[in-house]
Amino acid sequence: AQSVTQLGSHVSVSEGALVLLRCNYSSSVPPYLFWYVQYPNQGLQLLLKYTTGATLVKGINGFEAEFKKSETSFHLTKPSAHMSDAAEYFCAVSDPPGFQKLVFGTGTRLLVSP
């Protein structure tokens, strides 16, 4: 069965600092991997995804993530945090091809201080 582990329910950074949100997955087949962001009182917005091909994927708002099969990881990074990045971030996995259910991690709340 698939599973996702997000280390750290809360991550605090200063504005301008590096953002690193960790995600490890378990899947019996090469997975599809996703990062979603949820701003307060809103739904989920897709940040980026990995399906096949290049293992470093770039998303919106300056975020990127690298698929590392050997480490079963898909960590999310951003070189310089902005106050507007404060939100809840969810990593999710699904089996290919499409239309499979998403299995979500427990989420990481990113706090950005001035």
Next chain:
Amino acid sequence: SAVISQKPSRDICQRGTSLTIQCQVDSQVTMMFWYRQQPGQSLTLIATANQGSEATYESGFVIDKFPISRPNLTFSTLTVSNMSPEDSSIYLCATATSGQETQYFGPGTRLLVL
């Protein structure tokens, strides 16, 4: 991506009553999904709704409690029946289109059961 709306955006209900949540998409989609996000927790898939067939429910969710309709390719409803305070959650619909692996989410319905 499709624009997804949900009604109502939030509601406060009395225990024992039922609430029907609507999900409307501005374009035809192949699959529609319903997720629950309990307070402070991650998202859990309730069921997958295909047009013209019965919804497929995940373990722990039953049709009598969460009946779903999918009358066409742009609309679905989820009913939360005989509500209890434990049903207080955010309910989100998501959509996926043939040939694409990404699910897009609506803004959610915030339900409080007293």
